[in-house]
Amino acid sequence: MCINMIYEVRISYKPGVQDPEGESTLEGLRALGFEKVEEVRSAKLYVIKSDYDLQQIEEMCKRLLANPISQDYEIREVKQHSSR
Amino acid sequence: MCINMIYEVRISYKPGVQDPEGESTLEGLRALGFEKVEEVRSAKLYVIKSDYDLQQIEEMCKRLLANPISQDYEIREVKQHSSR
Known part of the structure; x- marks a missing residue:
């Protein structure tokens, strides 16, 4: 039997750091009329x-997923499931 | 006074759809020794x-954030805050 954990790792930009994808999504939404x-x-x-x-x-x-200069990470255990 | 809502919209690949970023992240983690x-x-x-x-x-x-062919979306209200 092996026990697997599931983690959700959220990588976000630190406050004040530019977020080009967020900005272009904002522009896109406004262009669609969501002003x-x-x-x-x-x-x-x-x-x-x-x-x-x-x-x-x-x-x-620290080693791969987040850029320590510009990004924060947040880890959440989602659930644990057992399987044979 | 205006009331703003904050929503978290999560866009994920439908089950069975290829996820190149997930796959290359898996490879990267294994290459670092997380086998x-x-x-x-x-x-x-x-x-x-x-x-x-x-x-x-x-x-x-439906109109911008998710690709209906390959992606699912999930919306969560995070909080409501008031400001003048």
Whole structure:
């Protein structure tokens, strides 16, 4: 039997850092007539299925998933499921 | 006074649809020594601040944010804040 954890890792831009995708999405929405949209910020989500613990997922963020200069990461355990 | 809603819109690939970013992230993690990672799926998150209601946010997903062929969307109201 193996036990797998599922983690959701959210990578977002630090406050004040430019977010080109958020900005172009805002422009796109306004161009479609949604003129009352005030702000759009984009973020990236990775859903990771593995046997690693929270500390090791944090290590993955630091080494690969997030840019420490411009991005923040946030890790959430989603659920645990068992399978044979 | 204006009331703004904050919505989190999550755009993910439908099950069975290829996810190149998830796959290359999986390869990257394994190359770093995290060999027990079983699967990585990527998704996109838009944090939208606006006065629109849920139905209009859904309209934005259909018209701009999600590709109906390959992607699913999920909308969550995060909070409501008031400002003058």
